[in-house]
Amino acid sequence: MKNKIIILDTTLRDGEQALKASLKVKEKLKIAISLEKMGVDVIESGFPISSPGDFKSIQKISQVIKNSKICSLARCLEKDIDVAAEAMSSSDLFRIHLFLGTSDIHVKSKLKKNFEEIIEMTVSSIKRALRYTDDIEFSCEDAGRTSLDNLCKIVEKAIHAGAKTINIPDTVGYAIPNKFGKIIKVLKNKVYNIDKAVISVHCHNDLGMAVANSISAIQAGARQIEGTINGLGERAGNAALEEIIMAIKLHEKSLNVYTTIKHKEIYKTSQIVSRICNIAIPINKAIVGSNAFSHSSGIHQDGVLKNKKNYEIIDPKVIGLKTVRLNLTSRSGRAAVKFYMKEMGYHESNYNIDQLYSKFLKLADERGQVFDYDLEALAFSDKIKEKISYYKLEYFSMKKKIEGSTVVKIKLSFKKKKHTFTMKTNDSLIETIYLLLKKLTNYHFLMKEIQLNVEKNNKKEIKKINIRANYNNRSFYGIGVTEDIIESIVQAMVNVINNIRRYKKIKNI
Ligand code: KIV
Numbered sequence: 199m200k201n202k203i204i205i206l207d208t209t210l211r212d213g214e215q216a217l218k219a220s221l222k223v224k225e226k227l228k229i230a231i232s233l234e235k236m237g238v239d240v241i242e243s244g245f246p247i248s249s250p251g252d253f254k255s256i257q258k259i260s261q262v263i264k265n266s267k268i269c270s271l272a273r274c275l276e277k278d279i280d281v282a283a284e285a286m287s288s289s290d291l292f293r294i295h296l297f298l299g300t301s302d303i304h305v306k307s308k309l310k311k312n313f314e315e316i317i318e319m320t321v322s323s324i325k326r327a328l329r330y331t332d333d334i335e336f337s338c339e340d341a342g343r344t345s346l347d348n349l350c351k352i353v354e355k356a357i358h359a360g361a362k363t364i365n366i367p368d369t370v371g372y373a374i375p376n377k378f379g380k381i382i383k384v385l386k387n388k389v390y391n392i393d394k395a396v397i398s399v400h401c402h403n404d405l406g407m408a409v410a411n412s413i414s415a416i417q418a419g420a421r422q423i424e425g426t427i428n429g430l431g432e433r434a435g436n437a438a439l440e441e442i443i444m445a446i447k448l449h450e451k452s453l454n455v456y457t458t459i460k461h462k463e464i465y466k467t468s469q470i471v472s473r474i475c476n477i478a479i480p481i482n483k484a485i486v487g488s489n490a491f492s493h494s495s496g497i498h499q500d501g502v503l504k505n506k507k508n509y510e511i512i513d514p515k516v517i518g519l520k521t522v523r524l525n526l527t528s529r530s531g532r533a534a535v536k537f538y539m540k541e542m543g544y545h546e547s548n549y550n551i552d553q554l555y556s557k558f559l560k561l562a563d564e565r566g567q568v569f570d571y572d573l574e575a576l577a578f579s580d581k582i583k584e585k586i587s588y589y590k591l592e593y594f595s596m597k598k599k600i601e602g603s604t605v606v607k608i609k610l611s612f613k614k615k616k617h618t619f620t621m622k623t624n625d626s627l628i629e630t631i632y633l634l635l636k637k638l639t640n641y642h643f644l645m646k647e648i649q650l651n652v653e654k655n656n657k658k659e660i661k662k663i664n665i666r667a668n669y670n671n672r673s674f675y676g677i678g679v680t681e682d683i684i685e686s687i688v689q690a691m692v693n694v695i696n697n698i699r700r701y702k703k704i705k706n707i
C-alpha cells in the first residue's frame with residue numbers, strides 16, 4: 199500500500215524570514231488561504247516570539263484556516279512555547295515546532311552548552327509544549343552535520359518525551375542525496391521507538407540539492423517533507439515544494455508514496471507567492487517558470503504539435519496552466535506558425551503559408567521574438583503595414599511639485615493630430631500613466647506583467663521594460679528602451695496600444 203507524504207509548507211516562516219521586507223498580516227493570510235486551497239497538510243505560519251507582527255499574522259491565520267493544520271516555530275524556551283500556543287489558540291488542532299541545534303558546531307559555538315544539556319532542554323520543552331497540544335514536532339537543527347550517534351540519542355529522547363514528528367533539517371544545505379538518505383535509514387534502524395514518530399526532512403538548497411535530498415529521504419522512509427513555494431527561504435532557499443510534489447506525482451509507483459495536494463492549484467499559488475513576496479520566478483525555474491512549458495527549437499515544436507509527450511513530461515493543465523507555449527523565434531518551423539494561425543481562427547486556405555513563413559523569419563531575425571498578432575499582421579500585410587505606429591509618443595515629462603504631488607504630461611500624435619494630456623497625482627506614477635493612456639485610447643487593457651532589465655552601455659544605464667497586457671482575452675506585449683525607467687514604461691505601454699490598434703484594424707473591430 200502506498201504511503202502518504204505529509205506536506206509542511208514553511209513559505210510563511212522560512213520563506214518570509216529571507217525576504218527584504220516582512221509581510222503584512224493581510225498578505226500572509228492571502229498566502230495561507232492559497233496554501234489551504236492547494237491542500238497543504240501543515241502550514242508553518244511563523245515564529246510568533248520574533249515580532250508582534252508575526253504573532254498577529256499567526257493569530258489571524260489560526261482564526262481563518264480550518265482545513266490545514268497550523269504550526270508555529272519556537273525555540274526550546276518556555277516563553278517561546280507559551281507565546282506560540284497563545285498565537286494559535288483559536289485553532290482546534292495546532293502544532294508547536296520546537297528546534298534546537300544538535301551538531302557539535304551549533305552546540306559548542308552557538309549555544310555554548312554540552313550535548314547532555316541539549317537533551318535536557320529538548321525533553322523539558324517538549325513536556326511544556328504538551329500542556330497545549332499533543333502535536334509536537336522537534337527539529338534537530340543542523341542535523342545534516344550532526345554525528346549519527348548524537349542524532350540517534352536525541353531523536354530517541356525526543357520521541358520518548360512525546361514528540362510526534364521528528365524533523366531532520368539539512369540547515370546549511372551541506373548534504374548530498376545518498377548520504378542524506380543514509381541518515382534517515384540509520385535513524386530507522388537504530389532508534390528503538392522511531393515507529394512512534396513521523397520522520398520529516400527540511401532541506402536547504404546551498405548546493406542545489408534540496409529537492410534531490412528530500413526525494414532521497416523519502417526513499418529511505420521519511421514521511422513528511424518541508425519546503426516552500428518557489429523554493430524561497432534562507433540563503434539559497436528551501437526545497438521547492440512544487441518540484442517535490444510533481445516528482446512524487448510522476449514517480450508515485452516507484453517511490454510508493456503519494457500526496458493529497460490539489461495539483462491544479464500549484465501554478466496559481468506560485469504566482470500569488472511571487473507577487474506578494476515580490477520575488478520574480480526565474481524563467482527557467484522547474485514546474486512554474488515561464489519557460490517550463492514553452493518550446494523553442496523547431497524540431498521540438500514540431501514534435502510537441504504531433505504529440506505533446508514527445509517533449510513534455512507533465513501536462514501543464516495538471517498544475518493549472520492552460521496550454522503549451524511555443525516561442526515564435528527564428529528557430530521555429532512552419533508547424534508553430536500554422537499552430538498560432540489556427541489558434542487565432544485562421545484556416546490554411548485564408549493565407550499563404552510560404553509567404554507568411556518567409557516574412558515571419560525576416561521579422562524574427564530583426565526582433566528576436568514574434569507574437570501571434572504579428573503573424574496576423576504579416577499574413578494580411580496587403581491590408582496593413584506591420585511596422586506602422588498609430589500612436590506616437592511625442593513628448594513626456596513629469597515634474598514634482600513642492601507640496602509633493604507630481605504633474606505628468608504626455609503628448610501623443612494620432613492620425614496626424616497631437617494630443618496633450620496632463621494629470622496631477624499623488625499616486626503611483628505608473629498607475630497614473632496607465633490611466634492616462636487608457637483614457638486617451640479607450641482600450642481597457644489590463645497590465646499583467648512588467649519586467650525591468652538594466653544594461654550598461656558606454657557608461658550609460660539603459661532601462662529596458664517589457665510589458666504584457668491582456669485585451670479581449672489575448673496577450674499583447676510592449677517594449678520600451680530608454681535611459682529613464684518611467685519613459686521606458688510609457689514607451690512600452692504605447693507599444694502595447696499600437697499592437698492592440700493593429701489587431702483591431704485587422705479584425706475590423
Ligand atoms: O533550517 C532549519 O534548520 C530550520 C529549522 C528551524 C527547522 O529552519
Ligand code: ZN
Nearest residue numbers: 212369400432
Ligand atoms: Zn530552514
